[in-house]
Amino acid sequence: MTSADSNTSAGPRLLGPAEVRSLAASLGLRPTKQRGQNFVIDPNTVRRIVRAAGLSPAEHVLEVGPGLGSLTLALLAEGHRVTAVEIDPVLAAALPSTIASYAPGQAASFEVVLADALVVGPAEIGTPSACVANLPYNVAVPVLLHLLEVSPTLRHGLVMVQSEVADRLAAPPGSRTYGVPSAKAAWYAEVRRAGPIGRNVFWPAPNVDSGLVAFTRREPPATPASREEVFAVIDAAFSQRRKTIRSALARWIPDRSVLDEVLAKAGIDPGLRGEMLGIEEFAALAGARH
Numbered sequence: 001m002t003s004a005d006s007n008t009s010a011g012p013r014l015l016g017p018a019e020v021r022s023l024a025a026s027l028g029l030r031p032t033k034q035r036g037q038n039f040v041i042d043p044n045t046v047r048r049i050v051r052a053a054g055l056s057p058a059e060h061v062l063e064v065g066p067g068l069g070s071l072t073l074a075l076l077a078e079g080h081r082v083t084a085v086e087i088d089p090v091l092a093a094a095l096p097s098t099i100a101s102y103a104p105g106q107a108a109s110f111e112v113v114l115a116d117a118l119v120v121g122p123a124e125i126g127t128p129s130a131c132v133a134n135l136p137y138n139v140a141v142p143v144l145l146h147l148l149e150v151s152p153t154l155r156h157g158l159v160m161v162q163s164e165v166a167d168r169l170a171a172p173p174g175s176r177t178y179g180v181p182s183a184k185a186a187w188y189a190e191v192r193r194a195g196p197i198g199r200n201v202f203w204p205a206p207n208v209d210s211g212l213v214a215f216t217r218r219e220p221p222a223t224p225a226s227r228e229e230v231f232a233v234i235d236a237a238f239s240q241r242r243k244t245i246r247s248a249l250a251r252w253i254p255d256r257s258v259l260d261e262v263l264a265k266a267g268i269d270p271g272l273r274g275e276m277l278g279i280e281e282f283a284a285l286a287g288a289r290h
Contacts, residue, residue, distance in 0.1 A: 012077040012103030014043035015070045020203055023068045023098065027090055031204055037088075039067045040134060042201035046074035052194055052212060053132045053158040055080060062128035062154065064117045064143060065136050067091060069098045075132060076106040083125050084110070085117045117143045121150045131157030137208070140165050141181045148188040148217070149227075156216045158194060166193055166211030173278045179241075183234045186279040187227065189215040221279055225286030230279075233286045237274030245277065246270035253289070262288045 015023070020041045024031070031037035040046055049071060055061065059080050066072045066084040068091065075082050076099070086092040092114040099110045113124050118139060131154055135143055140161040148154060161169070164177070170191045171178040185191050197210035223230065236252040237245060245268060246259065253259040263270045265288035268281055277285075 012073045012106055014046065014073050014077070015041070015068065015102070016043055017041040017203065020068055020070065023094070027094055029090065037067065037136075038134075038202040038204060038206045040070040040201055041203045043070075043074070045197065045201040046071045049132065049134075049158060049160065049212065050074045050078055052214070053130065054156070054214075055130055055132070059130050060126070060128045062125055062131045062133070062147070062151070062157075064131070064133040064147070064159075066095060066112070067134070069095055069102070071132065071134055072099065072110065073102055076103045076109060079106075079109075081109045082111070083128055084112045085115055085120055085125065086112055087114075087116050089114055118146055120147075125151060127151075127153040129153055129155050131159065133157075134160040137162045137165070137206070141169065141185075144169070144215075145181075145184055145188075148185075148215075154217060156189075156214070158212055158214045160197055160210055160212055163196065163209035163211040166213045169213050174276050178275050180234055180238050183238075183277075183279055183282060184231060185215070187220050187230065187283075189217045191215045221283035223283040223287035224290040225283065229286040229289070230283050233282050234274075237277065237282065241273070241275065243273070244270060245272050245274050248274050249285075 020039050031039065057079060061075050061080045061082050063072055063082055063084040066086055072082055072084055084095065086095065092112050095112045100107050115124055128151065131147060144159060167177045168179055168181045169185050170193045171182040192214050194212035194214040197212060199205045199209065233252060237248050240248045246263065249259055253262060262285060266284040268285060
């Protein structure tokens with residue numbers, strides 16, 4: 001067996017605290033809050049995330065914000081093909097050499113895209129079937145919604161986000177944390193909490209708790225309205241959270257008689273608050289205007 005064969009059979013090595021700090025030092029990198037940079041330094045955590053993602057063998061996985069490559073290496077270790085979207089040019093440039101050093105046998109299964117995840121599309125990321133990522137916390141919700149919109153091949157995924165964001169994404173109608181993120185995510189997928197993540201697995205340790213969110217794509221509710229029209233209803237309904245749906249939607253349909261007709265056609269009690277409505281009801285409201 002050659003040394004190259006030995007490296008391949010050994011599989012990827014994962015990054016621990018010393019490796020993460022050494023890589024960061026070699027790049028002259030100081031993590032910034034602006035880009036939500038908190039790097040995972042615990043190999044057991046990235047192994048746990050990959051296991052919890054429920055990936056099929058050799059899936060094409062989209063990773064957003066790979067940073068120094070901790071989660072990337074864990075995904076490659078399980079035989080997956082990884083397309084990583086990284087906005088930081090220094091990190092993006094360093095990733096291929098990190099993969100070549102720590103996972104030489106899997107380097108051909110890795111691609112890094114220097115781009116903003118808020119604007120990428122199939123031309124940059126191809127057709128991944130899963131998304132597994134430690135999302136930058138300051139843009140987690142818009143990034144997830146954008147990816148679900150522009151990448152219809154994404155069937156499922158597991159993302160790490162700020163704990164309270166995880167609560168909002170997975171909240172059911174009527175709960176205290178249910179809101180715009182919950183309703184819009186439900187248009188695309190079934191979303192659930194998939195466990196907590198401790199602060200001490202990051203460097204630097206964040207001052208917020210983290211959580212895992214799993215999603216499984218489903219067909220949106222049947223409606224003659226477009227996604228944009230349904231989302232406009234959601235935004236209006238939660239713009240004045242404490243008001244009834246009839247009052248909150250006054251900006252959406254200023255003519256009260258027309259609004260009452262739409263509510264009646266959709267079968268919605270005008271005395272309910274928006275937080276009591278699920279995505280099917282929002283879709284029915286948008287459709288009733290057609």
